[in-house]
Amino acid sequence: xxxxxxxxxxxxxxxxxxxxxxxxxxxxxxxxxxxxxxxxxxxxxxxxxxxxxxxxxxxxxxxxxxxxxxxxxxxxxxxxxxxxxxxxxxxxxxxxxxxxxxxxxxxxxxxxxxxxxxxxxxxxxxxxxxxxxxxxxxxxxxxxxxxxxxxxxxxxxxxxxxxxxxxxxxxxxxxxxxxxxxxxxxxxxxxxxxxxxxxxxxxxxxxxxxxxxxxxxxxxxxxxxxxxxxxxxxxxxxxxxxxxxxxxxxxxxxxxxxxxxxxxxxxxxxxxxxxxxxxxxxxxxxxxxxxxxxxxxxxxxxxxxxxxxxxxxxxxxxxxxxxxxxxxxxxxxxxxxxxxxxxxxxxxxxxxxxxxxxxxxxxxxxxxxxxxxxxxxxxxxxxxxxxxxxxxxxx
Amino acid sequence: xxxxxxxxxxxxxxxxxxxxxxxxxxxxxxxxxxxxxxxxxxxxxxxxxxxxxxxxxxxxxxxxxxxxxxxxxxxxx
Numbered sequence: 029x030x031x032x033x034x035x036x037x038x039x040x041x042x043x044x045x046x047x048x049x050x051x052x053x054x055x056x057x058x059x060x061x062x063x064x065x066x067x068x069x070x071x072x073x074x075x076x077x078x079x080x081x082x083x084x085x086x087x088x089x090x091x092x093x094x095x096x097x098x099x100x101x102x103x104x105x106x107x108x109x110x111x112x113x114x115x116x117x118x119x120x121x122x123x124x125x126x127x128x129x130x131x132x133x134x135x136x137x138x139x140x141x142x143x144x145x146x147x148x149x150x151x152x153x154x155x156x157x158x159x160x161x162x163x164x165x166x167x168x169x170x171x172x173x174x175x176x177x178x179x180x181x182x183x184x185x186x187x188x189x190x191x192x193x194x195x196x197x198x199x200x201x202x203x204x205x206x207x208x209x210x211x212x213x214x215x216x217x218x219x220x221x222x223x224x225x226x227x228x229x230x231x232x233x234x235x236x237x238x239x240x241x242x243x244x245x246x247x248x249x250x251x252x253x254x255x256x257x258x259x260x261x262x263x264x265x266x267x268x269x270x271x272x273x274x275x276x277x278x279x280x281x282x283x284x285x286x287x288x289x290x291x292x293x294x295x296x297x298x299x300x301x302x303x304x305x306x307x308x309x310x311x312x313x314x315x316x317x318x319x320x321x322x323x324x325x326x327x328x329x330x331x332x333x334x335x336x337x338x339x340x341x342x343x344x345x346x347x348x349x350x351x352x353x354x355x356x357x358x359x360x361x362x363x364x365x366x367x368x369x370x371x372x373x374x375x376x377x378x379x380x381x382x383x384x385x386x387x388x389x390x391x392x393x394x395x396x397x398x399x400x401x402x403x404x405x406x407x408x409x410x411x412x413x414x415x416x417x418x419x420x421x422x423x
Numbered sequence: 424x425x426x427x428x429x430x431x432x433x434x435x436x437x438x439x440x441x442x443x444x445x446x447x448x449x450x451x452x453x454x455x456x457x458x459x460x461x462x463x464x465x466x467x468x469x470x471x472x473x474x475x476x477x478x479x480x481x482x483x484x485x486x487x488x489x490x491x492x493x494x495x496x497x498x499x500x
Binding site for chain 2 (some may be wrong): 369409
């Protein structure tokens with residue numbers, strides 16, 4: 029199970045006893061306060077002595093959840109696919125494999141596109157991170173890492189660096205150089221330190237900050253230059269498997285999904301959990317924002333992908349079929365948001381019509397689980413990584 | 424030994440429940456001002472349709488435009 033000892037984020041005077049000590053960032057009546065751990069313990073103890081038992085708190089929590097459901101159901105007048113009935117049915121899609129990138133020795137676990145729309149970075153179970161030119165199939169850089177199972181990799185917005193992490197509990201940033209002879213592994217810099225594996229990483233709008241999610245149940249925001257922890261995000265009760273940043277330039281939120289079946293939306297500046305969605309029936313493997321930033325999709329081991337609207341604060345669509353029984357491990361939207369590409373453990377990529385809730389087509393080709401799908405920045409192609417040790421570009 | 428561990432665990436649960444109750448109270452308050460699902464869905468649909476023409480995977484691209492599609496044979500001028 030996950031290790032949640034990763035708690036103290038700041039050091040300073042406690043808000044209640046004024047003694048300088050490691051502080052815990054907690055919320056009392058929706059206000060953020062910093063208490064030292066002693067005061068937190070005393071407060072939790074005091075709460076019990078005033079007649080509140082564990083059972084009464086649980087009951088309060090349950091009644092609040094029920095009231096919330098009732099209120100939400102009053103507002104739920106219509107489903108997304110009903111609203112979209114008048115929309116034209118999609119014409120047949122002609123998406124086929126255009127490139128197969130071979131070179132990894134073992135399962136490819138993650139991939140990401142560069143903003144220049146042609147380069148990709150991929151990471152594998154064999155501990156290697158490779159930067160490819162997808163047009164020419166050229167391998168531009170190859171970095172061997174000391175640990176196996178590099179679960180996450182990401183390209184910096186400038187295209188000058190990559191980040192990768194995994195079972196080593198760290199996320200490192202590697203600057204890319206044009207000099208082919210340079211030893212990139214030597215320039216690797218550890219930025220993020222977690223107490224369990226790193227499952228996902230992403231640069232924010234600049235090269236200077238890195239957001240990571242981890243098996244220790246937390247997400248964290250790091251300063252790349254100093255390696256300092258800028259903000260930590262607590263709230264998941266199990267491993268966090270995926271995260272995605274909101275697309276807007278000024279956006280300061282991100283969504284994360286994990287093994288506790290919850291998808292949480294966070295404010296990056298305050299560290300607060302703004303919204304939480306719990307309707308999946310198994311681990312959420314991947315979360316991805318809709319291009320407009322008002323909604324997000326999630327892919328889960330329960331063989332469904334679900335679509336949540338942030339303003340309506342509820343699930344608005346479920347993408348499932350009786351014939352699909354294998355878990356979905358990844359998902360991504362096309363540029364307009366009309367198509368949802370989801371990679372499954374039955375080696376296929378299902379393409380869903382987001383508005384109508386139907387499956388548009390299936391992409392066959394991989395010979396093992398699809399671990400990651402990503403649409404290129406200009407929307408011209410779909411990149412996919414698989415446990416069959418290859419990557420494919422579909423267009 | 425196990426007694427003190429139970430107390431610690433219980434305190435953690437109490438803290439977690441308090442946090443959850445706090446989040447739920449905020450959500451309950453905000454349901455009053457929430458847009459209807461039909462409005463939110465209509466907005467999503469509008470975004471899709473507005474951007475549909477700029478979506479290459481949706482509309483399909485000819486071989487000459489798409490950098491990934493196999494090109495016809497180049498001839499030297």
